[in-house]
Amino acid sequence: MSKEGLDRATTRRIAEEAGTTQGVFHYAFRDKNELLTAVVAAVTTEIEKILRNSVDPTQGLAQAINDSIRGIWTYVRRDDGLQLMQYELTIFCRRTPGSEWLAEWQYSRYAASTLEILTESTQNEKISIELSELTNFIVAAVDGLIIQYEVMHDEARSERDISNVISAACSLAGISPPIRRTVTVS
Numbered sequence: 557m558s559k560e561g562l563d564r565a566t567t568r569r570i571a572e573e574a575g576t577t578q579g580v581f582h583y584a585f586r587d588k589n590e591l592l593t594a595v596v597a598a599v600t601t602e603i604e605k606i607l608r609n610s611v612d613p614t615q616g617l618a619q620a621i622n623d624s625i626r627g628i629w630t631y632v633r634r635d636d637g638l639q640l641m642q643y644e645l646t647i648f649c650r651r652t653p654g655s656e657w658l659a660e661w662q663y664s665r666y667a668a669s670t671l672e673i674l675t676e677s678t679q680n681e682k683i684s685i686e687l688s689e690l691t692n693f694i695v696a697a698v699d700g701l702i703i704q705y706e707v708m709h710d711e712a713r714s715e716r717d718i719s720n721v722i723s724a725a726c727s728l729a730g731i732s733p734p735i736r737r738t739v740t741v742s
Contacts, residue, residue, distance in 0.1 A: 620677030684730030
C-alpha cells in the first residue's frame with residue numbers, strides 16, 4: 557500500500573507483495589477493511605514507539621517537545637510512501653460509512669501517546685497551557701508539516717518550519733526552547 561497507494565491495494569496485489577496466496581491472506585483477514593484496521597494499528601504502534609524512543613522524560617518539557625517532533629520527522633523522511641498511505645487511509649476511513657471510527661481512533665492514539673510523553677516530561681514545570689491543548693497543537697502542526705513536505709519536498713524549508721513549531725509550542729507552554737540536539741530513531 558505504501559508503494560502504490562490504497563486504490564491499487566487489492567487483496568490479490570497485497571498477497572503477491574507479501575509473497576503468499578489470496579487464500580492465506582483471507583485466512584488472516586476476512587476482508588480489506590480488516591486489513592486496513594491492522595495497518596492503522598501497526599502504524600500508530602510504530603509512532604508510539606518512535607515517540608517513546610526519541611524522548612528522555614528526565615530532560616524536561618522543552619527537550620521532549622524538540623525530541624518528539626524531530627524523532628517523528630526522521631521517521632517521515634525515511635518513507636514518503638508510508639506517509640502518503642497514512643493520509644489515504646485516514647481519508648478512506650472518513651469517507652467510508654462505518655469506518656469513520658478508525659480515523660478517529662488513529663488520531664486519538666497519536667494525541668494520547670504525545671500527551672503521555674509530554675506529561676512524563678513536565679517534571680513540576682509551571683506551564684501556561686493545558687498539556688492536552690499543547691498536544692493538539694503539536695499533532696496538528698506536525699501533520700500540516702508532513703503534508704507540506706509531501707507536496708514540496710523542500711528540506712531547508714521543512715527544517716525551518718520544524719524549528720518554528722518547536723519554538724511556538726514552547727512559547728505556548730511559557731517555557732524557553734531547548735538547545736537543538738540531533739535525534740536518532742531506531
